[in-house]
Amino acid sequence: MQNTTEEILKIVADWKGSFCGAYSIRENGKGIARMSTEHVHIEPKKDKPGLDIIIDDGTKGESLAIPACVTHGNVDDLVYNDFYIGSDCDVTIIAGCGVHTDNGEPARHNGIHRFFIKDRSSVKYLEKHVGLGKGLGRKTIDPITEVTLGENSTMEMDTSQIGGVTDTRRITRGTVGNGSSLIIHERLLTEKNQSATTEFSVDMNGEDSSIDLISRSVAKDESHQSYHSVIRGNARCTGHSECDAIITGHGTVSASPQLDANDIDASLIHEAAIGKIAGEQLLKLRTFGLTEEEAEAEIIKGFLR
DSSP states (O other): OOHHHHHHHHHHHOOSSSOSSEEEEEETTEEEEEEOOSSEEEEEOSSSSEEEEEEOTTOEEEEEEOOEEEOSSSEEEEEEEEEEEOTTOEEEEEOOEEEEOSSSSOEEEEEEEEEEEOTTOEEEEEEEEEEEOSOOSOEEEOOEEEEEEOTTOEEEEEEEEOSOOSEEEEEEEEEEOTTOEEEEEEEEEEOTTOEEEEEEEEEEOSTTEEEEEEEEEEEOTTOEEEEEEEEEEOSSEEEEEEEEEEEOTTOEEEEEEEEEEOSTTEEEEEEEEEEOOOHHHHHHHHTTTOOHHHHHHHHHHHHTO
16 A cells, blocks of 8 residues: 555545445555455446445444545546445444645546435445645546435435645436435535536435435635535435535635425425635634634634534
8 A cells, every 4th residue: 555545534424544334445546455344345347347235234334444645647537336225223334535746747536426224224425535746747536426315214415625635526317215315514625716516406205205405615826716505405304404614715606506395395494605705804803813824724624623
């Protein structure tokens, strides 16, 4: 394992020299380490790059880590990972990704993850992205996540991009069954001339299904962010989405939320706010001895927490 890989793993997957539970580590388009457990089975796909992950019915309290690392330029990594989660499960999945380049060549990772979750299961999905290296080559991460929830199940997604990624297109699609809930918390930071596009599309097809979508982002310097979400209530359901953005310097943000109520008992709400850091917030922190730059950094840190 390269030193750069270990550095990425520490940032995106809380690597401490090993993982607790099943894992698969991907480095520059190839699997370099993999371990299944009694109830979590990881199998390489036969027809394309990627994995089939099968979690047995009734699996409780187990974790799975599938981080991907690109450690140098001139790598364009594409991977397909399918997760088949049985009924009555309670599991955590860590899927961090980092791209690193120290020269003028681009580095890219595109992970396509599909989740098929059976009835009465609970899945927590943690996904952290980062770009590293001093090179001028583009650092690109383009994740696609598709979730299909059976009855009375929950999928909680906590996704973040913590800096250094030159450009990204983040696509999330969901289909929610009877009595099930999809919870998505996104945190996104762009700076310099970086760009980020976020696209959410969720169909609530089940009776008493729900979606809670919260996106918080900061666009600094000359960076640009584009946000588009579509929530379709196709049955008796509840849907809530909230997108809040802070702009600093010459950053720009475009937000386009959409709610489609296709059933008389669909209850959908959206909240949105885009603005700069309030002057009184900066002033208050500066009275504690912080510079304006330090105060701004602390406010952004708290906002993205």
